[in-house]
Amino acid sequence: MAEFVQQHLEELLDVFTALRKTKYFTVSEVKSVIERVRQFDYSINKRTKRPKDFLKYAEYLEDVVELIHKRRIIRQSNKPKDNLEDPLRKHIAHLYRICADRFRKVEYFKKEIAFLRKTHQNRLCSMAYTRLLQVYLCLCLLQAVFNVDSFQFHGNDPKNHAEAGLWEFFDNKSAENARTIFQYAIRKFKQDVGLRVAFVQMEAGFLNVMHERRLMLAAMKDTTDEQNAILMSMEGVNDAVFEGKLIELVVSDALEALEENKGEFLLKAYLELRKYGSIVEKATEFVVEQFETVENVKEEKKIVEIIQDWPQEFNMLDAYLEAAKKVKTPRMYRLTAEVAKKEFESTADDRAKSVLIAQLEKLHKLGEAEQSDYDWLSANLDATDEATANVFSAMLENTPTNASMWEKVLSYHVNKHIDDAKSTDSEKVMALFDDALEKVHNDESLPIWRLLIDFTINKFPAAVVDAAFKRALLQTRDVVHAEIKEIRLNYIKTAYPNDMEKYEDEYKNLARTRPTSIHMHLDYAATVSDPEKKNQIFDNLVAEHGKSVTAWLEYGRALMVAQPNSLSRLYMRALSNLDPAEKDHFNEEWTLMIRSDPSLEA
CATH class of the missing domain: 1.20.1050 (Glutathione S-transferase Yfyf (Class Pi); Chain A, domain 2)
Incomplete structure (x- = not known):
């Protein structure tokens, strides 16, 4: 290995010497570069090859090339170009090629091609595209014999062919190469x-x-x-x-x-x-x-x-809108919606958003909207105005269990009601909550319960808030039930800041039954100073969450402060409860925790 490393350093010796002579780099900087290159060379020549080692090496050399360019501009702007970067660029290209050929993932080919295009190494870039587009005739045989999907045949992606063909013509100025690529590709795709x-x-x-x-x-x-x-x-x-x-x-x-x-x-x-x-x-x-x-x-x-x-210059969305006025078909609405969606995703333009919502509303009314339309709306848009809220409400007729869409509709009505002090629509808003909670599945209902609780806290007396919490605890289960308990305890702490006895009683009441969340116990433990009480809280925590690395680590941090001598016993308890797959991670985190306190490490 040392021989290969030394050989690579000697290949770059002229560059290092020139960097010092031209005074682009100081002597100490040149030494630092040589040492870093040596370390990178050792990393890529190890027995176990990793793509990140090649990529980090190439990226480091790219940074060196960029620094040379900047310093030349500052110190030698009127002198002829010395081409110091050329050997480094060739070495970078070589690293990217090895990485792409060895690990055969499209992302590595793309990195190689991007670098070669940026540095105008057209001959190498053309060869890289050829390797990227290789299609092996034994594809089916390999997949059948080895029964794996890990073989990546990037020639099976038509976008790669289109990109290569356009580059060959417009950048490499080779119409012959471009036609060869396209003629082969259109037969295949x-x-x-x-x-x-x-x-x-x-x-x-x-x-x-x-x-x-x-x-x-x-x-x-x-x-x-x-x-x-x-x-x-x-x-x-x-x-x-x-x-x-x-x-x-x-x-x-x-x-x-x-x-x-x-x-x-x-x-x-x-x-x-x-x-x-x-x-x-x-x-x-x-x-x-x-x-x-x-x-x-x-x-x-x-x-x-x-x-x-x-x-010659025009807005494509304008053309589609004008056409949609004259050709009123579901397909025209769909095409217009797709153009508006692309423009909105790239520019976040309010006009594109309005057009998109309007077109999807038309499709919805015609029964031509698809599930993907509803999913995209709920994932990407908020009901910030009445028109959008109405569209969401209408679409809920087709997707009544869509929790995300319900959350947006309810958020709009809640915010509108809270902002308007004179509003008398509380019953209508509560009826919407009832409708949503009846239709949304328990596992997805937490955001809606949060909204309901926030709404009652802002608009109703404490008795109504307590009733909302009671309802939530009765109707939810599993993770959602545990989260509601955490919200309830935080509410008591905020609503009654001077009544710690009430806060303690509420914790005991909530912790009496499972499930509970880890953070409910941790939040309460943070307010307790008595070591015995704190230990009891953590015992409650690990009794329910004994498979959680976080639970045991937090217990350990508490003992570090109050009872460091008990850490070894807690460590053994944790190992006996954790799943085997979690033990390595736990040991790493536990070691870091102990090392954070020098007295314990000693």
């Missing part, structure tokens, strides 16, 4: 719309490049024989290319192969071609004509008709 659109994008870009090249050659006064030959070939043989025939072939092949989503493909293809204006005019016209030959695409057709006369 015939139904992938994104891949087909990317192929159209590539061919449109190719036509644009050819057009610019012809204009440039035609404008030159003095041309070589080779340039004249190129110009003549462009005027003759490639007329079909300039008329967009390659794009038409790609579009025709897609429409023939796609079994569904043809409207989506035509719309996205049109939007890509629209960017190039008159250069791809004939190809754009061809795409528009296809709307007449394909069925069930009237929604996308209307969108295209609307935006044909619009400026």
Whole structure:
């Protein structure tokens, strides 16, 4: 191992020497870099290889390269570039390649490709994409023989092919490589719309490049024989290319192969071609004509008709909204909702949110809303206004057991009622709580009980609050019941800060029956100073939660202060109660706890 490490250091020796001579780094900094590189080299040459060692090494060298760049700007901005970073960049690329090839996870290939693209190492990047897209013919055989799913064949993801094809053309300037990737990919993923659109994008870009090249050659006064030959070939043989025939072939092949989503493909293809204006005019016209030959695409057709006369820059949501006014179909509402959702997720725009809610409300009324719509709404939006609350309330008809949606509706009505001192809708709000608690499953009801208790505390006398707690304790069970007890004890402590006897009686009453939460015991123990009483509280805790590492550690912390001599006995009790799988974790945490007190460690 030492020989490999020394060899790697010698390979970078010129860089370390140059760093010192150029004074980008001080002598001590160079020594520090060498030592860190040595440590990283040892870590990646261990018998047991770990991906994080390779990644940390590469990331450290990237930081060194960035620091060199910044210091060059500060100290040597007017001198010629010395390319100190090149050997380091090659070494970083080598580390990423080893990591990706050895551990074969897509995230490692992505890291390698991202670095190579950032540093414009196109040859290596092209090779990295090729490795990423490798598809093994023995895939089925391997999975059948070894009966595992750990083999990652990243060539089975069409997005990787689309990304590689677009990079090959737009960044690596290789139309041949790009076409090879796309032609293989569309045979493998015939139904992938994104891949087909990317192929159209590539061919449109190719036509644009050819057009610019012809204009440039035609404008030159003095041309070589080779340039004249190129110009003549462009005027003759490639007329079909300039008329967009390659794009038409790609579009025709897609429409023939796609079994569904043809409207989506035509719309996205049109939007890509629209960017190039008159250069791809004939190809754009061809795409528009296809709307007449394909069925069930009237929604996308209307969108295209609307935006044909619009400026190059426009808001896509506006186009969908305008189309939805003229084509009032569930599919149009769905398409508009999807666009609004994407815009809301990327910008958190209130207008997009309003449009999304409006479209989903229309789908709900038509009976076309899906469970995923309700789930997304409850997970991503709050009922901050009456319109949203009404939509949630309406959708609860279809998902009456959705606890998250109930919580949002109830939060809106509770906040509205509390903010309005003159409101007389208490009975209506309580009726909503009754309805929610009747329909929501016990395991998901805790947020609703919290809201109910907070509401009664804010709006009603203590007797009503006590009744709400009593109801909660009677109707809940398991974890929710334990959490309600914790809330109850905290309420007593806050409501009666000067009556510790009442607080103690409440704890004893709640702790008498199970289940209880760990934090209920810990919160009460924090208020008790008597060692014997505190021990009794912790005994109650571990009697119920003897499988919890947290319970035993908290008991240990209490003994460290009051009875350190009892720690060894408690330790043995903990080991006899904990599950075997938890014992290693417990031992680690216990050791850290003991070491926090030097007197105990001694």
